[in-house]
Amino acid sequence: MAERLYGGIEAGGTKWVCAIGTGPDDIRAEIRFPTTTPAETLGQAIAFFRAHQPAQLAAIGVGSFGPVDLNRASPRYGSITTTPKPGWANTDVVGALTQALGRPVGFDTDVNVALLGEWRWGAARDCDVAVYITVGTGIGGGAMVGGRLVHGLIHPEMGHIRPVRDPARDPFPGICPYHGDCLEGLACGPAMKARWQTPAEQLPPDHPAWELEADYLGQAMATLLCMLSPERIIIGGGVMSQPQMFPLVREATQRWLNGYLQHPRILANPEDLIVPPALGARAGVLGAIALAMAAAEGY
Amino acid sequence: MAERLYGGIEAGGTKWVCAIGTGPDDIRAEIRFPTTTPAETLGQAIAFFRAHQPAQLAAIGVGSFGPVDLNRASPRYGSITTTPKPGWANTDVVGALTQALGRPVGFDTDVNVALLGEWRWGAARDCDVAVYITVGTGIGGGAMVGGRLVHGLIHPEMGHIRPVRDPARDPFPGICPYHGDCLEGLACGPAMKARWQTPAEQLPPDHPAWELEADYLGQAMATLLCMLSPERIIIGGGVMSQPQMFPLVREATQRWLNGYLQHPRILANPEDLIVPPALGARAGVLGAIALAMAAAEGY
Ligand SMILES: Nc1ncnc2c1ncn2[C@@H]1O[C@H](COP(=O)(O)OP(=O)(O)O)[C@@H](O)[C@H]1O
Ligand SMILES: Nc1ncnc2c1ncn2[C@@H]1O[C@H](COP(=O)(O)OP(=O)(O)O)[C@@H](O)[C@H]1O
Ligand SMILES: [Zn+2]
Ligand SMILES: [Zn+2]
Numbered sequence: 127m128a129e130r131l132y133g134g135i136e137a138g139g140t141k142w143v144c145a146i147g148t149g150p151d152d153i154r155a156e157i158r159f160p161t162t163t164p165a166e167t168l169g170q171a172i173a174f175f176r177a178h179q180p181a182q183l184a185a186i187g188v189g190s191f192g193p194v195d196l197n198r199a200s201p202r203y204g205s206i207t208t209t210p211k212p213g214w215a216n217t218d219v220v221g222a223l224t225q226a227l228g229r230p231v232g233f234d235t236d237v238n239v240a241l242l243g244e245w246r247w248g249a250a251r252d253c254d255v256a257v258y259i260t261v262g263t264g265i266g267g268g269a270m271v272g273g274r275l276v277h278g279l280i281h282p283e284m285g286h287i288r289p290v291r292d293p294a295r296d297p298f299p300g301i302c303p304y305h306g307d308c309l310e311g312l313a314c315g316p317a318m319k320a321r322w323q324t325p326a327e328q329l330p331p332d333h334p335a336w337e338l339e340a341d342y343l344g345q346a347m348a349t350l351l352c353m354l355s356p357e358r359i360i361i362g363g364g365v366m367s368q369p370q371m372f373p374l375v376r377e378a379t380q381r382w383l384n385g386y387l388q389h390p391r392i393l394a395n396p397e398d399l400i401v402p403p404a405l406g407a408r409a410g411v412l413g414a415i416a417l418a419m420a421a422a423e424g425y
Numbered sequence: 426m427a428e429r430l431y432g433g434i435e436a437g438g439t440k441w442v443c444a445i446g447t448g449p450d451d452i453r454a455e456i457r458f459p460t461t462t463p464a465e466t467l468g469q470a471i472a473f474f475r476a477h478q479p480a481q482l483a484a485i486g487v488g489s490f491g492p493v494d495l496n497r498a499s500p501r502y503g504s505i506t507t508t509p510k511p512g513w514a515n516t517d518v519v520g521a522l523t524q525a526l527g528r529p530v531g532f533d534t535d536v537n538v539a540l541l542g543e544w545r546w547g548a549a550r551d552c553d554v555a556v557y558i559t560v561g562t563g564i565g566g567g568a569m570v571g572g573r574l575v576h577g578l579i580h581p582e583m584g585h586i587r588p589v590r591d592p593a594r595d596p597f598p599g600i601c602p603y604h605g606d607c608l609e610g611l612a613c614g615p616a617m618k619a620r621w622q623t624p625a626e627q628l629p630p631d632h633p634a635w636e637l638e639a640d641y642l643g644q645a646m647a648t649l650l651c652m653l654s655p656e657r658i659i660i661g662g663g664v665m666s667q668p669q670m671f672p673l674v675r676e677a678t679q680r681w682l683n684g685y686l687q688h689p690r691i692l693a694n695p696e697d698l699i700v701p702p703a704l705g706a707r708a709g710v711l712g713a714i715a716l717a718m719a720a721a722e723g724y
Binding site for chain 1: 492506507553554566568570571573575576577578579580581582583584585586587588589590603604644647648649650651652653654655656681682683684685686687688690691698
């Protein structure tokens with residue numbers, strides 16, 4: 127019998143990435159395309175899976191931009207719900223894929239799914255409690271406890287916690303339409319661009335922007351360590367690809383905790399605590415393949 | 426064969442409560458005594474369990490003040506570790522009880538154990554993700570995901586997150602020896618007393634202290650809902666026994682979220698989200714009995 131293959135979809139607000147395979151060292155085909163309308167975007171994903179070994183496709187996993195409905199008892203389970211992205215509110219992603227491809231479909235947030243990939247094949251393999259944060263166009267986070275991704279009432283929305291801001295140091299009011307100066311409002315890529323009037327990737331490494339950015343992210347790390355005590359916090363996204371950022375964020379985390387949490391991984395080895403994704407930019411689509419594997423087993 | 430009974434210890438920094446039974450409606454004996462030295466305090470607990478049906482005692486559960494070591498692979502598993510409480514640092518609670526009583530001993534933080542009691546018999550019974558916060562002499566929190574209490578690197582220390590403080594409204598710098606104005610530093614019972622120069626229980630219900638207190642706790646609720654998306658947040662402790670506080674905290678939570686999390690339980694029914702312990706002041710010792718039941722089964 128031909129081997130089973132698994133489909134993964136990293137369903138982003140800007141682009142979708144689809145892949146088929148069995149893991150990081152076995153990707154048979156991959157495609158990426160811009161996110162346009164639901165019909166067009168879902169259509170391209172469906173066409174890809176129909177074109178590549180459809181008989182061997184055991185299941186599909188999707189890590190989606192949100193907010194999403196993860197409550198299996200809800201009539202809107204499997205949908206992107208209240209997103210402001212035009213045309214995408216109340217898009218039944220699981221319904222569309224199930225109907226078109228006739229396979230089990232796993233569905234979760236983009237950051238939960240990236241964390242699943244890191245837990246299966248990457249930096250969270252040995253963890254009981256782990257967190258994945260992305261700092262890019264927005265800020266979001268996923269969490270896992272004992273092998274279970276955190277859902278709860280809706281799902282985590284970690285970008286909307288409120289850091290302490292010193293208006294003398296940072297008079298920028300923040301760009302979140304709901305909160306102004308929540309974490310996303312102060313520290314996502316577009317917030318950096320608005321504050322400094324320059325795209326983040328064009329700010330030189332020694333620009334004061336980076337210490338301020340690390341200060342906000344360090345607060346978020348300290349808050350996470352106090353709330354959930356994760357053994358590892360993985361940070362992805364374009365902003366953290368700047369080489370100076372991980373050392374700055376680790377140091378800011380220690381500064382905000384000020385020695386209260388007495389664990390060697392915090393006090394002496396933060397490079398083992400706050401880390402980039404081991405799977406790099408592939409964490410999302412590989413996590414989606416991991417989610418497909420779980421869906422194929424009935425989870 | 427005589428029925429199995431379970432022992433619970435709420436091991437607080439101020440007092441210990443010990444009980445034997447099988448649940449909220451079946452407590453055979455109970456005792457409380459002040460926390461003095463480890464030898465004396467553990468001695469009184471041991472004497473209590475030896476005096477009441479020791480042959481039927483299947484296991485003991487302990488919910489302890491901390492920080493504690495919950496890592497079963499650690500040589501200090503089952504100890505209170507780095508507490509500033511004089512005489513109590515590195516106290517091997519599980520070792521002492523195991524040696525004296527020869528039964529399995531379950532061990533976790535006081536707030537995790539109170540949450541376990543509420544999950545088994547109280548306000549968290551139907552929850553996949555739930556949180557228990559205490560606001561009393563200190564502020565602490567426990568969490569559960571999918572039936573598992575959150576441990577991770579150490580265990581949650583939710584009292585040490587940093588709220589936003591407006592120095593014009595609240596010039597009080599906070600009493601936390603590590604952080605000054607962390608949540609505990611601003612909002613525990615002794616912080617209220619220091620700020621207002623009056624014990625919290627003597628402040629009249631319409632005193633501005635309560636709106637300020639609710640503002641800080643509402644921020645913590647909003648942070649929890651963004652980080653963990655709990656289906657229920659149970660708040661215990663002396664400060665929340667003030668009747669005006671639950672409505673004030675629910676309203677402050679909504680204000681800080683400002684509509685971002687679109688769920689009816691947040692927007693319309695916060696009285697179903699942010700609640701007092703159904704087991705009242707017994708949540709701790711009953712949770713310890715629930716923990717004993719798990720220990721008896723080998724967990
Ligand atoms: N190398 C970089 N250095 C700094 N900022 C970057 C870099 N790459 C992307 N960004 C910023 O991150 C944002 C895009 O986030 P990214 O994680 O790349 O994608 P997305 O969030 O859309 O998935 C943009 O605001 C951009 O300015
Ligand atoms: N009814 C009350 N109203 C307001 N504050 C109270 C009340 N009861 C106790 N407190 C405050 O809570 C703190 C004691 O917390 P409590 O939860 O009762 O015990 P503990 O934290 O020691 O377990 C004290 O600072 C006290 O001022
Ligand atoms: Zn926001
Ligand atoms: Zn503190």
